[in-house]
Amino acid sequence: MAQTWSQLTPEQQRILAPLKEDWPNIEPPRRKKWVEVTGRYPTMTREQQERLQTRMRQWSALSPQERAQVRERYRMLQEMPPERRDEIRRKWQEYDSLTEEEKDSLRQAHPRTPPPKP
Amino acid sequence: MSEQDFVRSVTRHLDAGLDDLPPSVLYRLRAARDTALAHTQEHQGFPGSADEGAAGRPGSVVRRRVLAPVAVLLLVAIGMLFWQQQTRQVAPTQYADFADVDAEVLTDDLPVVAYLDPGFEIWLYHHSAATAED
Numbered sequence: 011m012a013q014t015w016s017q018l019t020p021e022q023q024r025i026l027a028p029l030k031e032d033w034p035n036i037e038p039p040r041r042k043k044w045v046e047v048t049g050r051y052p053t054m055t056r057e058q059q060e061r062l063q064t065r066m067r068q069w070s071a072l073s074p075q076e077r078a079q080v081r082e083r084y085r086m087l088q089e090m091p092p093e094r095r096d097e098i099r100r101k102w103q104e105y106d107s108l109t110e111e112e113k114d115s116l117r118q119a120h121p122r123t124p125p126p127k128p
Numbered sequence: 129m130s131e132q133d134f135v136r137s138v139t140r141h142l143d144a145g146l147d148d149l150p151p152s153v154l155y156r157l158r159a160a161r162d163t164a165l166a167h168t169q170e171h172q173g174f175p176g177s178a179d180e181g182a183a184g185r186p187g188s189v190v191r192r193r194v195l196a197p198v199a200v201l202l203l204v205a206i207g208m209l210f211w212q213q214q215t216r217q218v219a220p221t222q223y224a225d226f227a228d229v230d231a232e233v234l235t236d237d238l239p240v241v242a243y244l245d246p247g248f249e250i251w252l253y254h255h256s257a258a259t260a261e262d
Contacts, residue, residue, distance in 0.1 A: 065234040066234060080244060098238070
């Protein structure tokens with residue numbers, strides 16, 4: 011039986027607050043996984059906790075198609091050699107340090123994909 | 129009278145008597161013939177005529193024509209059952225796997241937006257192209 015939002019403890023609700031609106035649509039195995047994440051939450055550093063909160067907010071804003079795309083690409087990334095994964099992470103750091111104008115010009119150069127949501 | 133002459137004489141006598149057979153004898157002969165034919169057809173397992181039966185085991189041809197599609201259907205049915213069983217067994221595992229991915233993606237070093245940002249895709253592409261040229 012999947013846990014409803016009201017069945018979560020106040021602490022779990024606080025941690026998973028960004029997912030509250032989406033909770034009824036989350037499949038039971040994924041809910042279970044999120045509850046497990048709340049168990050690990052106290053052991054995370056403050057920085058890790060803040061990052062998770064930001065990521066959950068981003069995640070809840072994605073459409074089902076976008077989530078499927080993220081999962082697929084994450085899987086592809088995991089199948090790459092470790093050095094290639096590290097390289098991609100390093101490239102993200104470089105890309106993230108660009109100005110918004112520079113990022114926009116790169117986005118516009120993409121042949122198909124529309125720009126991401128702000 | 130030689131033996132051959134005797135046989136010819138008996139045959140002539142029997143043939144001459146065929147037209148004079150009483151109805152009861154004719155009936156018994158017909159019944160015996162029908163029984164013999166029915167027995168032959170039953171033995172071959174083929175409900176066709178005696179001529180077809182004599183043409184070279186058509187029953188086995190028909191059996192092959194009927195049994196081959198039945199065998200194919202059986203194989204397909206077994207295959208579908210196997211596939212359904214496999215799907216039932218695998219689906220929950222894959223589902224749990226996807227659940228793992230969600231939690232992993234959100235706790236990974238690479239943020240979610242990186243997977244969807246077309247600008248990063250171009251950035252990566254140019255970097256890979258530049259590396260390949262070097």
